[in-house]
Amino acid sequence: MAESPFKAEIERVQKEYSEKMTPGAIVYIPGSSVVNKTGSWRVFMPEFNRDKCTRCYLCYIYCPEPSIYIDEEGYPVFDYDYCKGCGICANECPVGAITMVRETK
Amino acid sequence: MAVRKPPITTREYWAPGHAACAGCGCAASLKLATKAFSEAMEEKYGDPNAFAVAQATGCMEVVSAVFPYTAWKAPWIHVAFENAGAVASGVEAAWKKLGRKGKILAIGGDGGTADIGMQALSGMLERWHNVVYLMYDNEAYMNTGIQRSSSTPYGAWTTTSPPGKYSIGEDKPKKWVALIAAAHRIPYVATASVANPYDYIRKMKKAAKVDGPAFVQVQCTCVPGWRVPPEKSIEVTRLAIETGVWPLFEIENGDFHNIKIQPPGGGAKVTREGGKIVAIEFKKPIEEYLKLQGRFKHLFKQPEAIDVMREQIKAMWKVLGVEVTLPKPEE
Numbered sequence: 001m002a003e004s005p006f007k008a009e010i011e012r013v014q015k016e017y018s019e020k021m022t023p024g025a026i027v028y029i030p031g032s033s034v035v036n037k038t039g040s041w042r043v044f045m046p047e048f049n050r051d052k053c054t055r056c057y058l059c060y061i062y063c064p065e066p067s068i069y070i071d072e073e074g075y076p077v078f079d080y081d082y083c084k085g086c087g088i089c090a091n092e093c094p095v096g097a098i099t100m101v102r103e104t105k
Numbered sequence: 106m107a108v109r110k111p112p113i114t115t116r117e118y119w120a121p122g123h124a125a126c127a128g129c130g131c132a133a134s135l136k137l138a139t140k141a142f143s144e145a146m147e148e149k150y151g152d153p154n155a156f157a158v159a160q161a162t163g164c165m166e167v168v169s170a171v172f173p174y175t176a177w178k179a180p181w182i183h184v185a186f187e188n189a190g191a192v193a194s195g196v197e198a199a200w201k202k203l204g205r206k207g208k209i210l211a212i213g214g215d216g217g218t219a220d221i222g223m224q225a226l227s228g229m230l231e232r233w234h235n236v237v238y239l240m241y242d243n244e245a246y247m248n249t250g251i252q253r254s255s256s257t258p259y260g261a262w263t264t265t266s267p268p269g270k271y272s273i274g275e276d277k278p279k280k281w282v283a284l285i286a287a288a289h290r291i292p293y294v295a296t297a298s299v300a301n302p303y304d305y306i307r308k309m310k311k312a313a314k315v316d317g318p319a320f321v322q323v324q325c326t327c328v329p330g331w332r333v334p335p336e337k338s339i340e341v342t343r344l345a346i347e348t349g350v351w352p353l354f355e356i357e358n359g360d361f362h363n364i365k366i367q368p369p370g371g372g373a374k375v376t377r378e379g380g381k382i383v384a385i386e387f388k389k390p391i392e393e394y395l396k397l398q399g400r401f402k403h404l405f406k407q408p409e410a411i412d413v414m415r416e417q418i419k420a421m422w423k424v425l426g427v428e429v430t431l432p433k434p435e436e
């Protein structure tokens with residue numbers, strides 16, 4: 001993915017929640033959890049083969065994060081900032097378009 | 106190539122960055138529930154955001170609301186362990202007074218619903234509040250370290266139902282909260298599973314659209330609590346349906362004589378009479394469901410307990426009006 005779809009939200013949270021305590025302890029930015037890049041939890045990484053994909057959307061439906069979005073052509077896009085590498089998408093994909101590979105970093 | 110579109114809205118009310126374990130089936134269940142709810146509100150009121158969430162303490166509340174962050178993109182109120190039903194009732198009454206259109210979604214785990222929140226739930230249903238209560242059933246108190254609840258199935262290991270020389274693990278049958286909810290004769294009650302997402306989405310939408318209270322019980326995997334590998338999280342709940350352990354049904358207006366049963370798949374042979382499912386011959390033994398999970402591992406040394414389980418499952422289906430046969434694994 002070129003740029004995080006949450007860039008603006010993350011910047012806003014970082015600016016306004018900088019003290020770790022919001023005024024009045026109010027949590028007022030919806031979806032502010034996007035500052036937590038849970039991709040760092042990952043041990044295995046889903047590798048996507050677009051040529052095999054039939055766009056059945058099962059991976060998209062099941063991803064618990066969600067860290068799978070849909071692009072303009074209707075294909076899944078994986079957001080490695082948040083993907084925890086659970087492997088559900090690869091296990092459920094009916095055509096084997098997703099393979100789990102060990103993280104190298 | 107023509108552009109295809111997902112079968113459900115791409116609007117998200119459950120943002121990533123939450124702290125659920127990798128592969129948490131319950132996180133997937135909430136993500137889908139809110140998407141379905143939003144579609145229903147759009148279809149009914151022309152406003153996809155016409156809902157608010159009241160969520161009891163439990164894993165899904167804790168992981169989605171780590172201060173000062175939230176995974177929620179819908180109006181949301183944190184509720185104590187025991188009173189999601191009561192708070193949702195209050196929010197609904199306030200909306201009514203304000204003349205606001207929409208529906209309230211109350212969410213609780215099995216502990217927060219079947220045990221400590223039972224009374225608040227019953228009151229909410231009996232007072233006919235316009236709320237959908239979603240019980241995500243991971244079959245134990247997961248957030249506090251896997252203690253048994255009244256919704257823990259027979260034979261399961263938990264930290265408070267340890268198997269051993271004198272114990273098979275949990276020794277009581279699972280409480281059927283959906284049937285208790287239906288006994289309030291509310292417009293709509295359903296059981297569902299994340300592993301059958303189309304059925305689940307349809308049921309959540311139906312629950313969201315009916316006028317008056319509705320109750321949906323969705324079975325979802327807890328990775329450490331069930332001791333399953335994260336990638337099998339969905340597969341294991343699919344096996345629960347295909348082996349007969351987890352029945353999918355709907356009850357409208359407390360009409361126990363006309364329970365609508367969804368065919369379980371997995372090669373099961375379904376017999377109908379006058380459109381109604383009256384018998385199911387399952388082809389997959391329940392062992393296929395059990396063996397994937399560490400919480401049932403000890404049962405393979407106590408096979409009598411698995412037979413007890415089979416009898417309990419048959420009895421449960423009988424209550425639903427269905428005669429079932431459950432195969433034993435081939436030797």
Ligand SMILES: Cc1ncc(C[n+]2csc(CCOP(=O)(O)OP(=O)(O)O)c2C)c(N)n1
Nearest residue numbers: 162163164186214215216217245246247248
């Ligand atoms: C009155 C009260 N007792 C105990 C607790 C501690 N507590 C928090 S979550 C939880 C278990 C929740 O179990 P469940 O409702 O099944 O949700 P899960 O964590 O399994 O998703 C408990 C016992 C509490 N918050 N309030």
Ligand code: SF4
Nearest residue numbers: 063083084086087089
């Ligand atoms: S591995 Fe898990 S978290 Fe990552 S994209 Fe697949 S389903 Fe989502």
Ligand code: SF4
Nearest residue numbers: 053054056057059093
């Ligand atoms: S499950 Fe597989 S085939 Fe279906 S959309 Fe995802 S990658 Fe494509």
Ligand code: SF4
Nearest residue numbers: 125126129164327328
């Ligand atoms: S402990 Fe279980 S229910 Fe809680 S986040 Fe982890 S997998 Fe989900």
Ligand SMILES: [Mg+2]
Nearest residue numbers: 214215245247
């Ligand atoms: Mg639970």
